[in-house]
Amino acid sequence: MSDNPYVVLGVPKDATNAEIKRVYRKLARQYHPDRNPGDAAAEEKFKSIQAAYDSIGTVEGRKEYDNQGRAQDMFRGGNPFSNFGTGGGFPGGVDIGDIFSQFMGGRNQQQRNEFEASRARKEPNRSAETENGSDIESGLDITLDDAKNGTDVKFTHRRLKKCKKCDGRAFGTTKGCSECKGLGVSTRESVITVKVPPGAIHGQQLRLNKMGNEHPHGKPGDLIINIRLDAEDGRRWENGRLIQEVPINYTTLLLGGNVQIKTPSNKRIQIEIPARSKIGDRRRLNGQGHDGGPLDIEFTIIEPDKLNKKQIIALEKLKELGL
Numbered sequence: 497m498s499d500n501p502y503v504v505l506g507v508p509k510d511a512t513n514a515e516i517k518r519v520y521r522k523l524a525r526q527y528h529p530d531r532n533p534g535d536a537a538a539e540e541k542f543k544s545i546q547a548a549y550d551s552i553g554t555v556e557g558r559k560e561y562d563n564q565g566r567a568q569d570m571f572r573g574g575n576p577f578s579n580f581g582t583g584g585g586f587p588g589g590v591d592i593g594d595i596f597s598q599f600m601g602g603r604n605q606q607q608r609n610e611f612e613a614s615r616a617r618k619e620p621n622r623s624a625e626t627e628n629g630s631d632i633e634s635g636l637d638i639t640l641d642d643a644k645n646g647t648d649v650k651f652t653h654r655r656l657k658k659c660k661k662c663d664g665r666a667f668g669t670t671k672g673c674s675e676c677k678g679l680g681v682s683t684r685e686s687v688i689t690v691k692v693p694p695g696a697i698h699g700q701q702l703r704l705n706k707m708g709n710e711h712p713h714g715k716p717g718d719l720i721i722n723i724r725l726d727a728e729d730g731r732r733w734e735n736g737r738l739i740q741e742v743p744i745n746y747t748t749l750l751l752g753g754n755v756q757i758k759t760p761s762n763k764r765i766q767i768e769i770p771a772r773s774k775i776g777d778r779r780r781l782n783g784q785g786h787d788g789g790p791l792d793i794e795f796t797i798i799e800p801d802k803l804n805k806k807q808i809i810a811l812e813k814l815k816e817l818g819l
C-alpha cells in the first residue's frame with residue numbers, strides 16, 4: 497500500500513485544501529467501522545485514510561509534507577551543524593560547503609561547475625561563499641470568483657532569515673553568536689499580502705523575488721506560490737481543465753433522459769443524457785466553465801443509501817430479467 501497521502505486519498509497534488517477535506521470526509525464515511533462492522537479490509541482502509549489526512553489535512557501539515565527535505569524542515573528541531581568542530585564532527589572530513597549545500601540548495605549550474613572544478617583541482621572549497629538561499633514553494637487556495645476578479649490574500653510565511661544578532665557573520669563558526677549558534681540564519685514567521693492578478697488560472701505560479709530563504713552570505717531565494725482554484729464539491733481540475741461530475745440515476749444512464757446541473761457560474765441548465773451512457777462518459781459544454789471557458793462534464797451514478805419497498809420490488813424484477 498502506498499504511503500503517499502495524495503495517492504491514498506486519490507486527490508491530485510494540486511488539489512485545494514478544501515477539496516482534500518471533502519474527499520477525506522466522503523471516504524471516511526464510506527469506510528467507517530460503524531458502516532463496516534468487523535470488516536478487517538475496511539478497517540485497514542479507514543486507518544490509512546485517517547493517516548493520510550493527518551499528514552496533509554491541515555495547512556501547516558501539508559506545507560511540511562510538500563516541502564519535505566527542504567531547508568526549513570531540516571533546520572527545525574535543532575542545529576544541523578551542532579557536531580561541527582567539536583572533535584566528534586562528521587566522518588571523512590566533510591566540509592561545511594558540502595553540508596550547507598544539502599540544507600540550503602539553490603546552487604546554480606555555474607556554481608556547481610566551479611565547485612566540481614575546484615574539487616578536481618583539490619583546491620580549498622569556496623562554494624560556501626557563492627551559495628545562495630533556497631527557493632520556497634507554497635500553495636494558495638482561492639475561489640473561482642476571486643480568480644476571475646483578482647484578490648489580495650494574507651499569507652503566513654515562514655522562512656530562514658539572517659540572524660538578527662550577528663547578521664550572518666557567525667555562519668560556520670562554532671562560537672560567537674548565542675542567537676543562531678553559528679548557523680547565521682534562523683526561522684522566522686511573518687504575514688505577507690499576496691496580490692493575485694485578475695484572470696488567475698489553476699496551477700499558475702507567482703514568483704516573489706528574494707522572499708525565499710536567506711543565506712548568511714549569498715542571495716536570498718524566491719518564494720514560489722502555486723495558485724489553486726477551489727472549484728467546489730463535485731468539481732476538480734485535470735490538466736488545467738475543469739471537470740464537473742454529474743450524478744445520474746442508473747435507469748436514466750441506460751434509457752437516456754434529461755438532467756439539470758448547476759454550472760460554476762451558478763446557472764441551472766438542462767442537459768440530455770443519451771441512452772446507453774456509461775459511468776465516466778464525458779461531454780464538453782462550451783462557454784459554461786470558469787470565466788466563460790469550456791466545462792467538461794463527467795457522468796457518475798447516484799448510489800442510493802436507502803431503498804423503499806416499491807423500488808426493491810422493481811429491482812427484484814430487473815434481477816429476474818438479468819439486469
Ligand SMILES: [Zn+2]
Binds near residue numbers: 663676
Ligand atoms: Zn547569529
